Amino acid sequence: MIVHALAFYLFAAVVVASAVMVVMARNPVHSVLFLILAFFSAAGLFVLLGAEFLAMLLVVVYVGAVAVLFLFVVMMLDVNFAALREGVLDYLPYGLVVGLVMLVELGMLYGAWVTGPEVAMMATSPMPDIAQVSNTEALGQLLYTKYIYLFQAAGMILLVAMIGAIVLSNRQRDGVRRQVIANQVARTRKDAVEMKKVTPGGGI
Amino acid sequence: MVELWNIYIWPLIWILAKILLIVIPLFLAVAYLVWSERKVIGLMQQRMGPNVVGPWGIWQSFADVLKLLLKETILPTGANKIVFLIAPMLTFVLAFVAWAVIPVGEGWVLANINVGIMYLFAISSLGVYGIVMAGWASNSRYSFLGAMRSAAQMVSYEISMGLVIVTVLMCVGSLNLTDIVEAQRTVWYVVPLLPMAVVFFISTLAETNRHPFDLPEAEAELVAGYQTEYSAMSFALFFVGEYANMIMMSSMTVILFLGGWLPPMDIAPFNWLPGPLWFGIKVAAILFIFIWARAAFPRYRYDQLMRLGWKVFLPMSLLWVVGTAGVLVAFDLAP
Numbered sequence: 001m002i003v004h005a006l007a008f009y010l011f012a013a014v015v016v017a018s019a020v021m022v023v024m025a026r027n028p029v030h031s032v033l034f035l036i037l038a039f040f041s042a043a044g045l046f047v048l049l050g051a052e053f054l055a056m057l058l059v060v061v062y063v064g065a066v067a068v069l070f071l072f073v074v075m076m077l078d079v080n081f082a083a084l085r086e087g088v089l090d091y092l093p094y095g096l097v098v099g100l101v102m103l104v105e106l107g108m109l110y111g112a113w114v115t116g117p118e119v120a121m122m123a124t125s126p127m128p129d130i131a132q133v134s135n136t137e138a139l140g141q142l143l144y145t146k147y148i149y150l151f152q153a154a155g156m157i158l159l160v161a162m163i164g165a166i167v168l169s170n171r172q173r174d175g176v177r178r179q180v181i182a183n184q185v186a187r188t189r190k191d192a193v194e195m196k197k198v199t200p201g202g203g204i
Numbered sequence: 205m206v207e208l209w210n211i212y213i214w215p216l217i218w219i220l221a222k223i224l225l226i227v228i229p230l231f232l233a234v235a236y237l238v239w240s241e242r243k244v245i246g247l248m249q250q251r252m253g254p255n256v257v258g259p260w261g262i263w264q265s266f267a268d269v270l271k272l273l274l275k276e277t278i279l280p281t282g283a284n285k286i287v288f289l290i291a292p293m294l295t296f297v298l299a300f301v302a303w304a305v306i307p308v309g310e311g312w313v314l315a316n317i318n319v320g321i322m323y324l325f326a327i328s329s330l331g332v333y334g335i336v337m338a339g340w341a342s343n344s345r346y347s348f349l350g351a352m353r354s355a356a357q358m359v360s361y362e363i364s365m366g367l368v369i370v371t372v373l374m375c376v377g378s379l380n381l382t383d384i385v386e387a388q389r390t391v392w393y394v395v396p397l398l399p400m401a402v403v404f405f406i407s408t409l410a411e412t413n414r415h416p417f418d419l420p421e422a423e424a425e426l427v428a429g430y431q432t433e434y435s436a437m438s439f440a441l442f443f444v445g446e447y448a449n450m451i452m453m454s455s456m457t458v459i460l461f462l463g464g465w466l467p468p469m470d471i472a473p474f475n476w477l478p479g480p481l482w483f484g485i486k487v488a489a490i491l492f493i494f495i496w497a498r499a500a501f502p503r504y505r506y507d508q509l510m511r512l513g514w515k516v517f518l519p520m521s522l523l524w525v526v527g528t529a530g531v532l533v534a535f536d537l538a539p
Binding site: 068 | 329
């Protein structure tokens with residue numbers, strides 16, 4: 001148990017510290033790197049909770065794909081962050097208010113879980129036995145069997161969003177020479193090479 | 205006190221011993237992979253390869269390591285020092301931690317976790333950070349271009365790799381690596397899923413930045429890509445990490461498609477050899493193809509690389525996922 005607790009405090013401390021550093025770091029690339037560290041430590045917390053599939057998913061999706069693209073963009077952009085940072089004190093009260101609201105909401109959530117009338121019933125509702133069904137399988141049952149329509153609807157919304165983004169950002173330009181692979185493959189010696197009789201001193 | 209000793213200290217020592225049992229052979233494997241790569245390519249190009257240090261040059265890798273240890277680590281003036289130094293360490297560490305879940309024989313695994321294949325996939329997808337951080341922190345155009353290429357390339361090929369893994373997982377019904385190998389007792393998955401095995405192998409070439417997809421470190425265009433500013437041990441860490449990654453990707457291919465430690469047939473001459481030896485032989489065969497591809501093919505152009513990843517492999521592997529699922533359901537083969 002001691003090791004478990006130690007690991008929890010280590011991961012939790014790293015999450016909090018790197019989350020603070022995301023906001024405080026002067027260099028935007030450092031911010032993104034701290035964000036990645038925060039994601040990774042959160043995955044560690046998931047493992048401690050016994051949700052190993054979610055932990056791996058967090059690393060694969062957020063750390064391995066989303067954050068890479070994020071880092072990509074931040075590195076490519078040449079924004080003057082010193083100028084951007086000038087108004088930071090003006091925005092501080094708003095930030096604090098948002099933070100406070102979220103804190104209160106989290107507290108209320110916890111309160112509801114402790115005092116709510118239906119909680120006792122929900123906590124005793126049948127859960128698959130962890131020894132028989134791994135949590136990957138349980139998640140699969142929930143997502144792809146029980147809530148399949150909602151899952152499909154979510155997928156459809158994402159598809160529409162993706163098509164929308166492509167339509168908005170894609171513009172047709174004239175005068176672009178594109179590589180047409182089929183033409184290159186279909187090219188034969190007859191199209192490309194031609195025999196000419198060259199007379200001396202005549203040229204072609 | 206006795207309790208503390210029994211619960212914490214002995215298991216810790218035992219685990220450390222097991223880790224050493226993984227890491228030391230891996231170091232030796234990397235050393236001899238580098239040596240055999242130079243030797244094999246030498247022979248393919250009708251040269252001798254390394255032949256001075258020891259008989260047939262077998263101590264060449266150790267001599268190289270000693271040389272790199274004694275050289276000076278140079279920090280470029282404009283570099284972002286901390287990130288510059290963390291990047292090679294990250295590459296090195298990630299190449300080694302993946303080995304925690306790889307079963308080299310029946311029960312020969314450090315951590316037999318439920319989500320083994322997801323763990324491998326997660327660790328290999330983190331590999332891109334070492335390269336991107338190195339390229340950015342070096343504060344050099346060549347390094348930065350190399351890092352950008354690498355990021356785009358690894359993200360693109362990861363998608364088709366993921367879909368290939370999904371195809372295999374549907375046939376197995378488990379994310380555990382030992383289960384995946386055990387499921388191949390009747391037939392190795394390379395037989396029913398041959399096109400997927402090919403896609404997976406080519407994606408691993410791209411994922412490890414190997415020829416013909418070594419655009420991030422293309423000598424002719426980018427000096428050495430993201431490694432340009434690195435010297436001495438910081439370079440050696442990248443180098444060892446890259447080769448350890450190659451071995452890791454080969455063992456992933458072996459586990460997913462070539463039946464891990466299982467012999468080709470469970471009959472007399474084949475099952476005399478122990479499982480881990482079979483595993484080693486298969487990994488060595490895949491590594492030979494890695495080296496062979498380097499000697500045989502010219503480098504891809506960048507747009508060709510992207511076209512192959514997004515327009516050929518992605519639709520193809522997506523189709524195979526749907527097709528495999530259909531076959532499994534139609535013939536009631538799903539586990």
